[in-house]
Amino acid sequence: MEHRDDIGAKLGMWVFIFTEILLFGGLFLVYAIMRNNYSKEFHEAAHHLNAFIGTINTVVLLLSSATVAMSITAVQKGNNKLAVILLFATLVCAAVFMVNKYFEWGHKIHIGLYPGSDLMMTLSHGQVMFFSLYYFMTGLHMFHLVVGGIILTIVMIKVNSGAINTGKYVLLENGGLYWHLVDLIWIFLFPLLYLIT
Template sequence: MEHTEPDRDDIGAKLGMWVFIFTEILLFGGLFLVYAIMRHRYPEDFHLASRQLNTFIGALNTLVLLVSSMTVAMSISAVQKKDKRMATILLLITLLCAVIFLVNKYFEWGHKISLSLYPGSDLMMQLKHGYILFFSLYFFMTGLHLLHLIIGAIILGVALAKIRLGLINDQHYVLLENGGLYWHLVDLIWIFLFPLLYLIT
């Protein structure tokens, strides 16, 4: 098998994924910069506005993402140990976590929107500046994070299918590793989003 693929370079593929992760970090970095400056300008408003967010849902989503990060990391070990069944179970748990996160987010956003707390609403335009900016940042940051979560879940879904088909196995698992790296990135960003948005009271 190895002799037929002279161009295979797993280390290179992983290096490529890492460099892509750097770009993602700076993509969110731009938003965190805006957040830092706006918070610096309107500390009181940010303090009060963040009370509108539900810390319980935020904490729950944090735990869900941490668990899913662990199961992805474990699934790589399982593939390396040729334990296909274990790898499948671990990845299914990860995807289940992604679904729980999405459902939580649906209710959380739905609640905010039903209160007219979204950018551009009539109520929003009458609030204090810091409130407007806080909720704009809240939706922008969690929205972009959500998009990354969905992309990550799709990559891991593909990886799961390839494990079932035997295309990812103990010799070839760089796709799963890269999918895992992307998933950890999603987790990393949430690790900062959670305290900055929910816990600044």
């Protein structure tokens, strides 16, 4: 006999999300302290980030959160086909985000701006801190994005096969919750790194 408890499963996901928020919380704390200590250097270093790409990625992620949310409604209404399309759109958004990030990081690494590089050694400590935190935070975020992408891919296959359906869709909901978390963290990273200059 299978034990099934959708509310329990969602509660578990929420608790896990608390954990994730505190994981990033440690980094946000370090960011706050460093920003306080080196506000001038942070100000200068932030100019090197491309706010345009950052904005595009923000829009892309917001869009992907919307499509995930819509896919849940679609499954609730019994339209698995539409849900698969919406989930696929989410994954496309994730891919666009990653491609943008690839060019963004690639450009910086190309001009020698990465932790441990020769150029980095010539910068002031505050600037080194900014770029280190930039790589650390966006890198960890990207890792979560990839994990979220894998989860949603599995979910999409299950929606397609009908294993997730109107009567049983807690896995989709949990995948969606996780995806919103990835989105939410970016919503904080974006202004802290790109906009506050």
